Amino acid sequence: MANMSPKKNKMPTLSPEQRRTSFDEVATGYTEEMAIDEALRCLGCRNMPCVSACPVNIRIPEFIAKIRECDFEGAYEIISQSSSLPAVCGRVCPQETQCESKCVRGIKGEPVGIGRLERFVADWHNKNTQPVLNNIPKNGKKVAVVGSGPAGLACAGDLARLGYGVTVFEALHTAGGVLVYGIPEFRLPKSIVGREVENLRALGVEIETNVVIGKTLTVDELFENGFGAVFIASGAGLPNFMGIPGESYKGVYSANEFLTRSNLMKAYSPDSQTPIMRAERVAVVGGGNVAMDAARTALRLGAKKVYIVYRRSMEELPARREEVLHAIEEGIEFLILTNPTEILGYANESDSRDPKNGFVTGIKCVKMELGEPDERGRRRPVKIDGSEHIIPVDAVIMSIGTSPNPLIKSTTAGLDVNGHGGIIVGEDGATTREGVYAGGDAVTGAATVISAMGAGKLAAKSIHSYLKDK
Amino acid sequence: MYSIIYKKRLNDFVTELHIHAPLVAKKAKAGQFIILRVTEDAERIPLTVAGADAQTGAVSIIFQTVGATTLALSRLEVGDSLSDFVGPLGKPTELDGVKRALVVGGGVGCAIALPIARALKEAGCRVISVIGFRSRELVILEREFSEISDELHIVTDDGSYGQRGNVCLPVEALLSGGAVFDRVFAIGPLVMMKYTVLTVKPYEIPITVSMNPIMIDGTGMCGGCRLSLIEDGRRVMKFACVDGPDFDGYAVDFDEAASRLGAYTDFERHAYGEACNLIKKGEAQNG
Numbered sequence: 001m002a003n004m005s006p007k008k009n010k011m012p013t014l015s016p017e018q019r020r021t022s023f024d025e026v027a028t029g030y031t032e033e034m035a036i037d038e039a040l041r042c043l044g045c046r047n048m049p050c051v052s053a054c055p056v057n058i059r060i061p062e063f064i065a066k067i068r069e070c071d072f073e074g075a076y077e078i079i080s081q082s083s084s085l086p087a088v089c090g091r092v093c094p095q096e097t098q099c100e101s102k103c104v105r106g107i108k109g110e111p112v113g114i115g116r117l118e119r120f121v122a123d124w125h126n127k128n129t130q131p132v133l134n135n136i137p138k139n140g141k142k143v144a145v146v147g148s149g150p151a152g153l154a155c156a157g158d159l160a161r162l163g164y165g166v167t168v169f170e171a172l173h174t175a176g177g178v179l180v181y182g183i184p185e186f187r188l189p190k191s192i193v194g195r196e197v198e199n200l201r202a203l204g205v206e207i208e209t210n211v212v213i214g215k216t217l218t219v220d221e222l223f224e225n226g227f228g229a230v231f232i233a234s235g236a237g238l239p240n241f242m243g244i245p246g247e248s249y250k251g252v253y254s255a256n257e258f259l260t261r262s263n264l265m266k267a268y269s270p271d272s273q274t275p276i277m278r279a280e281r282v283a284v285v286g287g288g289n290v291a292m293d294a295a296r297t298a299l300r301l302g303a304k305k306v307y308i309v310y311r312r313s314m315e316e317l318p319a320r321r322e323e324v325l326h327a328i329e330e331g332i333e334f335l336i337l338t339n340p341t342e343i344l345g346y347a348n349e350s351d352s353r354d355p356k357n358g359f360v361t362g363i364k365c366v367k368m369e370l371g372e373p374d375e376r377g378r379r380r381p382v383k384i385d386g387s388e389h390i391i392p393v394d395a396v397i398m399s400i401g402t403s404p405n406p407l408i409k410s411t412t413a414g415l416d417v418n419g420h421g422g423i424i425v426g427e428d429g430a431t432t433r434e435g436v437y438a439g440g441d442a443v444t445g446a447a448t449v450i451s452a453m454g455a456g457k458l459a460a461k462s463i464h465s466y467l468k469d470k
Numbered sequence: 471m472y473s474i475i476y477k478k479r480l481n482d483f484v485t486e487l488h489i490h491a492p493l494v495a496k497k498a499k500a501g502q503f504i505i506l507r508v509t510e511d512a513e514r515i516p517l518t519v520a521g522a523d524a525q526t527g528a529v530s531i532i533f534q535t536v537g538a539t540t541l542a543l544s545r546l547e548v549g550d551s552l553s554d555f556v557g558p559l560g561k562p563t564e565l566d567g568v569k570r571a572l573v574v575g576g577g578v579g580c581a582i583a584l585p586i587a588r589a590l591k592e593a594g595c596r597v598i599s600v601i602g603f604r605s606r607e608l609v610i611l612e613r614e615f616s617e618i619s620d621e622l623h624i625v626t627d628d629g630s631y632g633q634r635g636n637v638c639l640p641v642e643a644l645l646s647g648g649a650v651f652d653r654v655f656a657i658g659p660l661v662m663m664k665y666t667v668l669t670v671k672p673y674e675i676p677i678t679v680s681m682n683p684i685m686i687d688g689t690g691m692c693g694g695c696r697l698s699l700i701e702d703g704r705r706v707m708k709f710a711c712v713d714g715p716d717f718d719g720y721a722v723d724f725d726e727a728a729s730r731l732g733a734y735t736d737f738e739r740h741a742y743g744e745a746c747n748l749i750k751k752g753e754a755q756n757g
Contacts, residue, residue: 254693275737358729
C-alpha cells in the first residue's frame with residue numbers, strides 16, 4: 001500500500017542552535033522506519049522519469065523497492081552498480097534539479113526523498129559491512145588517474161573492477177579532492193570520504209599522495225612508466241576574484257583558501273597549527289554551494305554576523321535548496337541584489353606600524369535590479385544609480401568560481417583547451433591527445449560532484465574500450 | 471617516507487636538511503620550491519629548494535627558525551622522517567640569455583640565491599655575488615658562494631664581518647663603477663628586495679626577485695599567495711605558486727606583499743611561544 005502523504009519524511013537535523021557552534025553533521029539521516037515509510041511513497045513508475053534525470057542513471061525505483069522489502073544491502077548493490085560514491089552523492093547532489101525534479105509525486109506535493117534514501121542505504125551499508133578485499137583478476141594493464149576527487153575516484157573504481165591496475169595521483173597530502181578540502185565536515189563528514197577511499201583501496205586501487213602531475217611527474221612520464229592511459233581529473237583551479245580595489249587586504253579570502261584552511265587543515269580545531277581569521281562580521285560574495293559552505297563555516301568559527309552578498313535574487317541562487325534553507329535557519333543574512341564595488345581596509349596615516357593597518361574594515365556595495373534576460377535566459381542584474389552603501393565587516397570571502405589550473409596543460413604537448421582553459425574532450429571523454437582522457441571540473445569548470453562522477457565513469461568505459469584490445 | 475639523510479646547522483638560527491625525495495630531486499631546478507608537513511596534522515609550509523641531487527635522490531632545504539613549524543623542523547635529526555614533501559612547485563628561475571649576472575642574497579635568502587648563482591656559473595655566466603647578513607654569527611654559505619662567484623662581496627649590518635651596511639652599498643658601488651650586467655637576481659627579505667630594486671632601477675637592468683608569500687596548497691588552488699604586479703599602470707593579480715615565485719622586481723608591489731605576510735602574526739607568535747614552552751618543559755623533565 002503506497003504512502004500517499006504529500007510531504008517527504010522530514011530529515012532529522014541538529015537544531016540551528018546546536019549547529020552554530022558545532023562542525024558535526026547537520027542532517028543526521030533517516031532511521032530504518034523513516035526510510036521504509038519514505039520508500040512507500042514511490043509509485044514505481046514504469047517509465048522511470050527519475051532515472052533519466054540522474055546523471056549516472058541509478059535504477060532508482062528498483063533500489064527503493066529493495067528498501068520497502070527491508071533488503072538494504074540489496075538496495076546498496078543496485079545503487080553501487082551505477083554510482084561509486086553513494087554516501088557522498090546522497091548528501092551533496094542537487095536532487096531538486098535532477099532525479100527528484102522528475103518524480104511524479106512532485107506534481108501534487110513533494111517528490112520522493114530519493115537523495116535521503118540513497119544516503120540511508122549507503123550509510124546502512126558502511127555501518128554494517130566491512131570493505132572486502134576483492135580478488136578481481138588483473139588484466140596486466142595500468143591506468144593513471146590524476147586527482148582523487150569525485151571524478152578520479154569514480155573512474156578508478158570502475159577500472160579496478162574491470163581488472164586494471166589503477167594508480168591515483170593526488171597533489172595534496174590526503175585523498176578526496178574537493179570532498180576533503182572543499183565541502184565542510186558538517187555537510188559531508190570526512191570519515192565518509194575516508195571510507196569511500198578505503199573501499200577503493202580494497203579494490204586494489206593505489207593512491208599516491210604528494211605527487212603533482214605536471215610538476216613531480218609529467219603525463220609523458222606516466223606513459224613512459226607503463227601506464228596505457230591517463231585520466232585527468234585535476235579539478236577546478238585558481239580562484240576567481242572580482243577585480244575590485246581592496247582584494248589584497250588581510251581578511252579577504254577566496255572560498256577555496258578559507259575552506260581549505262578549515263576543512264583540510266582543520267583550522268577550526270584549537271589544536272590546529274594552521275591559522276584562520278576568526279572574524280566577527282563576515283561577507284561572503286556569491287550564491288553557490290561553496291558560498292553557503294563558506295558562510296556556515298564562518299558562523300561556526302565564531303562570527304556574530306554573516307552575510308551572503310549576491311547580485312541576483314533568491315530565485316537565481318545556484319546553491320542546493322537544502323543548503324540555503326539550512327543557512328537561513330542558522331541566521332545567515334542574505335543581501336540579495338547587492339554587488340560589491342570595493343573592499344575597504346584600515347590605514348592609519350600617521351602610524352605605518354599600526355598592527356591594524358591593511359586589515360579589512362568593510363565592503364562597499366551597490367544595489368542591483370534585474371534587467372533583460374541574458375543569452376542563458378537569466379535576467380541580468382543592473383546597477384541602481386546612487387545606491388552605494390558600506391557594510392562594516394572584518395572578513396570578505398570571495399566565492400565566485402574558479403578558472404582551470406594551468407599546470408597540466410602547460411606541460412603536456414597535444415592537449416587542447418578551450419577559451420576558458422578547460423580541457424577539450426569528445427563525447428567519450430577523450431582529449432585531443434591519444435590515450436589521455438579528462439573529466440570533472442578540469443573540463444567543465446566548477447560543477448557538481450555527481451556530474452564529475454558521471455564523467456569519471458564515462459572515461460572508465462572509454463578507457464576500457466581503448467585498452468581492451470591493446 | 472621522506473627521511474632526513476643529512477643535517478647541518480649553518481648558524482644558531484639556520485639549518486640545512488637533505489630530504490630523501492627521489493622524484494622531486496630528479497626534477498627540481500633553481501628557483502623552485504617544495505611544500506612540507508613535519509607531522510600529520512601539521513601546517514603545510516613552502517620552502518625554496520636549495521639544491522637537488524638526482525643521483526642520490528636528496529633535496530636540500532635551508533631554513534631559518536621563525537615559528538613553530540620551522541622550530542619543529544630544526545629539531546629533527548638524520549633518520550627522522552617528514553610526513554609530507556611535495557614538489558618541485560613553481561617555475562624555475564629564467565636564466566636564458568644571461569651572460570653577466572649580479573646575484574644579491576640577504577640572510578637566509580642566500581640559500582635560494584646560491585642555486586641560482588650556481589646554475590648561472592654552470593651555464594658559463596660571469597657571476598658577481600653580494601651577500602648580506604645582520605652580523606658575523608649569522609653569515610652562511612660564504613665558502614659555497616666564493617667557489618662559484620667571480621667576485622664576492624659580503625656585508626653585515628653592524629660591520630662585524632665584511633663591509634658595514636646593507637647589500638645596496640656594494641650593488642650601488644658596482645653599478646656606478648660601470649659594471650655591466652644582463653640581469654640582477656635579488657633574493658631575501660621583502661624590504662631588502664624592495665631597496666635592491668630601487669638601487670638598480672636607475673641603471674635600467676632587468677631584475678628578478680623571488681617571492682615567498684603565505685601559501686597552503688602551492689598548486690594554484692587556494693589563491694592565498696596572490697600578489698599584485700603593476701604592469702603598464704594597471705594592477706594585475708598573480709599567484710606566486712603557479713605564476714612565480716620569481717617576478718619582475720620593477721612590477722612587484724612590495725608594500726602590499728609585506729602587509730599580507732603579516733596576516734597571522736599574532737597566531738604565529740603564540741604558536742611559537744607554545745612550541746618553545748613545550749620544548750623547555752620536555753628538557754626540564756629529561757634533564
